[in-house]
Amino acid sequence: MLKIVIAGLDGCLGSAFIGLSDLFSLAQRRISAALPDDSPGADFCTVTAGVGGRPIQDGAGARHEVETSFEEIAVCDAIIIPSFAPGPEGEVPDMAPLAGAAAWLRRHHSRGALVGGCGSGVFLLGEAGLLDGRRCTTSWWHNEDLKKRYPRADLAWGARLIDDRRVVTAAGPMSWIDVGLYALKALCGAEAGRIAADFTLGDTTPAKGGHGGAYGPAAVSGSADAFLAEAERIVRQADADFNAQGLARALSTSERTLHRRLKLACGESPKSFIDRVRVETARTLLETSAKPVKELAASAGFIDEASFRRAFRRYAGMAPSAYRVWARAKAQDKAQIFSVRKESELIPEILTTIFDTCVNGVTLTDPDLEDAPIVYANKPFQEITGYAPNEILGRNCRFLQGEDRDQEGLQRLREAIRNRQPVEVILRNYRKSGELFYNKLNITPLFDEQGALIYFLGVQYDVTKQVTAEREIGDLRERLQAIA
Ligand SMILES: Cc1cc2nc3c(=O)[nH]c(=O)nc-3n(C[C@H](O)[C@H](O)[C@H](O)COP(=O)(O)O)c2cc1C
Structure with missing residues (x-):
C-alpha cells in the first residue's frame, strides 16, 4: 500500500494541514469506489x-494531534509540507530550528519518496538541500527571500507547480490542493488523479504545472523584496514595448531611483532586470507548454524572436529549443535516456544499459533542433568530460572546446557534417575541471528508411595517453636524429 505523509509542523497553516487530510480521505473513497480493487x-x-x-x-x-512521529516513519512514498503562516512582517519563519525535519525529508527523498512543498513550505525543502540545482517555484512574493536563503535553487518565476526529480514545489499558501492532487496523480496514476480532481474540485482537468495566474495580494515582506516583487509583477504583465522608463513610472519613482534601488536589491540595471524576468517567463513556458518559439517570445514580452533568442542565450546559456529538450529530459529524471519520442523509439532502454557499459563516450545529436543539441549521452561520456547529464543535454558538443576554437580537425568536421558524411578527427577538449584531453571523435550520420537524416551518432575516445606518448616518442626521435 502506498503511504502519503502529511508533515505537521508548528506554525504551519492549519487549513493546509487539515485540508490535506480531508482531500486525501475524500479522494480515497472515491478512487476505491471507481477503480478495481x-x-x-x-x-x-x-x-x-x-x-x-x-x-x-x-x-x-490552534492545536492539532498527529498520528505518529517522523522517526516512526520507516518508509513512505510521498511527504507533503504545508505552507507556513507568515510572520508579523509577512516573512517566512527561520528554518534552522527545523533542521531535524529537514534531514528526515532528505533521507526519505533519497530512498525514493516524492516530497512536496506548498507555498512557503518550499523553504523547508531548501533547508533540506533538495532545491540545490533543481527547478522550483514558490509564492511570488517569497522569490527574493528564497533566492537569498538557498542561492543554489534554480527558481522559476511565476510557475504554479514544478516537479523536478521528485521534488514538487508549488506557489501560493493554498497550493496544498495542487500538490495533494499532483502527488496522487504521480503515485496512483493518471486515472486516479483525474478521479480525485473531479471529485474534490469538480474538475475533470486536474491541476497541471502552468504559467501565470499566481499573482496574489500586494507584496507582504521586507521592503527590498517587496519592491522587487512588485517590479517583477509589473514586468510580467507589461507589453513588449515596455521599458525602464515605463517601469519607473509604474513604480511611482524616478528612473535614477529605480536604477539605484535595483542595483542595490539585485545588482542589475533596469534593462537587464526586465530582460531577465522575461527570460524567466520564457523558461517556464518552454518547460510547460508546446508553444512555438515565436509565439512564446511574444507571450514572454519580447518585441521579436531575434531579440528573444539573444536574451535567452545570454541568461539561460543555450538556445530556446535546446533548453526545451534539456528541461524535458531533466524533469523525467532520465538524463541518460532519450528526451524526445523519436529517440525512445529508436533506442530502447536496454541499449542505453549496453552503451553505459562501454569505455568510450556515445552521444546522439539532433540536427532537426536548433544548433543540433545533444539529446543522448551515455555514462562514460559524463565520466570522461566530468559534466553531469543536466549540463550536457540540450547543448551543442562544441562546449567541450572551450575557447580553443582554432583547431585543424574542426574544418574537416564541419564539412563532413554539412555533407552528412562520416568523419573521424582528434580534437583538443576540456573537462569540467578545465583539464585538457584529446578526444578522438568518430561521427556517423544516421538515416531513416526514407533516407532522411535523423541523428548524428558521436563516439568519443579519450586518447590523451596515446597522443602524449606519441609526442614524447616524436621528441625523442628528433633528439636522436640531432645527435646522430
Ligand atoms: C554527434 C556529434 C558529436 C560531437 N561530439 C563532439 C565532442 O565530443 N567534442 C567536440 O569538441 N565536438 C564535438 N562535436 C562537434 C561539434 O558539435 C561541432 O559540430 C563542431 O564544433 C563544429 O561546428 P562549430 O563550428 O559550429 O562549432 C560533435 C558533433 C556531432 C554531430
Missing part, C-alpha cells in the same frame, strides 16, 4: 506525522 492506484493511505509525535500548534494558535 487490484488497481495499484486504489491502494493508498495517509498519515499525519510530527516531531516526536507531539501535537502541533498552527500559525493561528
Whole structure:
C-alpha cells in the first residue's frame, strides 16, 4: 500500500494541514469506489506525522494531534509540507530550528519518496538541500527571500507547480490542493488523479504545472523584496514595448531611483532586470507548454524572436529549443535516456544499459533542433568530460572546446557534417575541471528508411595517453636524429 505523509509542523497553516487530510480521505473513497480493487492506484493511505509525535500548534494558535512521529516513519512514498503562516512582517519563519525535519525529508527523498512543498513550505525543502540545482517555484512574493536563503535553487518565476526529480514545489499558501492532487496523480496514476480532481474540485482537468495566474495580494515582506516583487509583477504583465522608463513610472519613482534601488536589491540595471524576468517567463513556458518559439517570445514580452533568442542565450546559456529538450529530459529524471519520442523509439532502454557499459563516450545529436543539441549521452561520456547529464543535454558538443576554437580537425568536421558524411578527427577538449584531453571523435550520420537524416551518432575516445606518448616518442626521435 502506498503511504502519503502529511508533515505537521508548528506554525504551519492549519487549513493546509487539515485540508490535506480531508482531500486525501475524500479522494480515497472515491478512487476505491471507481477503480478495481487490484488497481495499484486504489491502494493508498495517509498519515499525519510530527516531531516526536507531539501535537502541533498552527500559525493561528490552534492545536492539532498527529498520528505518529517522523522517526516512526520507516518508509513512505510521498511527504507533503504545508505552507507556513507568515510572520508579523509577512516573512517566512527561520528554518534552522527545523533542521531535524529537514534531514528526515532528505533521507526519505533519497530512498525514493516524492516530497512536496506548498507555498512557503518550499523553504523547508531548501533547508533540506533538495532545491540545490533543481527547478522550483514558490509564492511570488517569497522569490527574493528564497533566492537569498538557498542561492543554489534554480527558481522559476511565476510557475504554479514544478516537479523536478521528485521534488514538487508549488506557489501560493493554498497550493496544498495542487500538490495533494499532483502527488496522487504521480503515485496512483493518471486515472486516479483525474478521479480525485473531479471529485474534490469538480474538475475533470486536474491541476497541471502552468504559467501565470499566481499573482496574489500586494507584496507582504521586507521592503527590498517587496519592491522587487512588485517590479517583477509589473514586468510580467507589461507589453513588449515596455521599458525602464515605463517601469519607473509604474513604480511611482524616478528612473535614477529605480536604477539605484535595483542595483542595490539585485545588482542589475533596469534593462537587464526586465530582460531577465522575461527570460524567466520564457523558461517556464518552454518547460510547460508546446508553444512555438515565436509565439512564446511574444507571450514572454519580447518585441521579436531575434531579440528573444539573444536574451535567452545570454541568461539561460543555450538556445530556446535546446533548453526545451534539456528541461524535458531533466524533469523525467532520465538524463541518460532519450528526451524526445523519436529517440525512445529508436533506442530502447536496454541499449542505453549496453552503451553505459562501454569505455568510450556515445552521444546522439539532433540536427532537426536548433544548433543540433545533444539529446543522448551515455555514462562514460559524463565520466570522461566530468559534466553531469543536466549540463550536457540540450547543448551543442562544441562546449567541450572551450575557447580553443582554432583547431585543424574542426574544418574537416564541419564539412563532413554539412555533407552528412562520416568523419573521424582528434580534437583538443576540456573537462569540467578545465583539464585538457584529446578526444578522438568518430561521427556517423544516421538515416531513416526514407533516407532522411535523423541523428548524428558521436563516439568519443579519450586518447590523451596515446597522443602524449606519441609526442614524447616524436621528441625523442628528433633528439636522436640531432645527435646522430
Ligand atoms: C554527434 C556529434 C558529436 C560531437 N561530439 C563532439 C565532442 O565530443 N567534442 C567536440 O569538441 N565536438 C564535438 N562535436 C562537434 C561539434 O558539435 C561541432 O559540430 C563542431 O564544433 C563544429 O561546428 P562549430 O563550428 O559550429 O562549432 C560533435 C558533433 C556531432 C554531430
